[in-house]
Ligand code: RAT
């Protein structure tokens with residue numbers, strides 16, 4: 037039923053459900069808030085292709101428990117291609133690829149029009165070998181219906197630094213930068229000598245000019261890369277404030293003032309339990325429940341700074357929603373890492389809609405491999421569809437008039453538009 041030319045009123049359960057489905061599937065993703073992707077100019081820092089897809093660290097954790105005949109050390113000693121063959125055989129052929137990370141690989145192959153039924157790995161490899169990285173970036177962004185992604189840019193990574201120093205700001209508009217600064221907060225003892233080596237007047241005990249100099253370091257990098265936020269992944273036991281730890285002064289006197297001056301949020305990502313099994317390397321981190329008081333106190337002590345927060349533990353999600361109700365400078369985002377599974381996305385998204393309405397960002401992909409942008413968003417859009425269908429049907433049952441245009445605006449916000457609006461971009 038159409039009322040005006042610009043408004044499509046939806047009536048009846050089927051019409052509403054169909055409209056929500058179409059809107060969730062077709063609304064362009066304004067921005068994927070957190071990825072580990074890079075633009076083409078970063079060369080081999082951008083991972084893509086079949087072998088990278090099946091050796092994703094989520095799958096390495098699965099293969100090491102499914103096929104115990106190969107130890108983690110033996111696995112890591114293999115070439116990338118051997119690792120991929122081993123994962124494919126163990127996780128896709130020897131048993132059904134029913135886990136979320138495995139299903140994701142198949143969703144990608146299917147989206148590329150490859151024959152999933154054939155299980156023909158060489159055909160899959162040929163597909164990637166016959167394309168260029170530039171073509172493939174275009175293809176992936178189109179299939180994911182994605183406009184922009186935020187990279188994770190680490191000034192402490194020498195390979196990445198060389199690109200920024202030699203080539204300056206990013207020129208591919210699809211790739212936004214974020215300034216990732218874990219070492220300043222987690223391993224200050226290691227970060228301090230590096231800052232000193234780069235010409236900043238910093239001492240390990242934070243005396244003298246140190247905090248002003250850390251701030252200068254942040255401002256220099258912000259000028260270089262134009263980040264949309266600063267971020268750090270912090271342990272489940274991270275505390276703020278913690279007078280005995282350098283991180284509190286670094287946040288209060290360097291990170292927060294720099295973010296305020298730049299007009300960008302700070303994004304603490306809390307809940308990692310690092311290296312519970314070091315033999316698994318990148319796949320060896322786990323999860324712990326963090327103290328929500330840390331998030332509350334950050335927001336309370338710094339009302340002029342915006343905080344973009346994702347927490348890794350399922351047990352923290354409800355209290356994060358409650359905290360966001362208290363602090364307008366807190367924007368929850370995404371279902372991070374071990375939470376990026378349909379059953380948990382469903383639960384978290386319902387909880388967030390019920391407590392926060394539309395004022396959060398439902399998902400980010402955390403892609404490490406370009407191709408994952410395709411599957412993670414196909415799967416997440418479907419999860420969002422299920423939740424929103426129920427929510428809009430409940431709304432319609434009150435007699436509220438629903439329009440396709442309003443639902444589309446809501447979905448755009450939940451897919452990342454809320455962050456851009458928050459930033460004023
Ligand atoms: O999700 C992941 O791939 C993790 O390994 C981490 O990258 C995490 O998301 C992070 O950004 O630290």
Ligand code: ZN
Nearest residue numbers: 070071072402
């Ligand atoms: Zn990440």
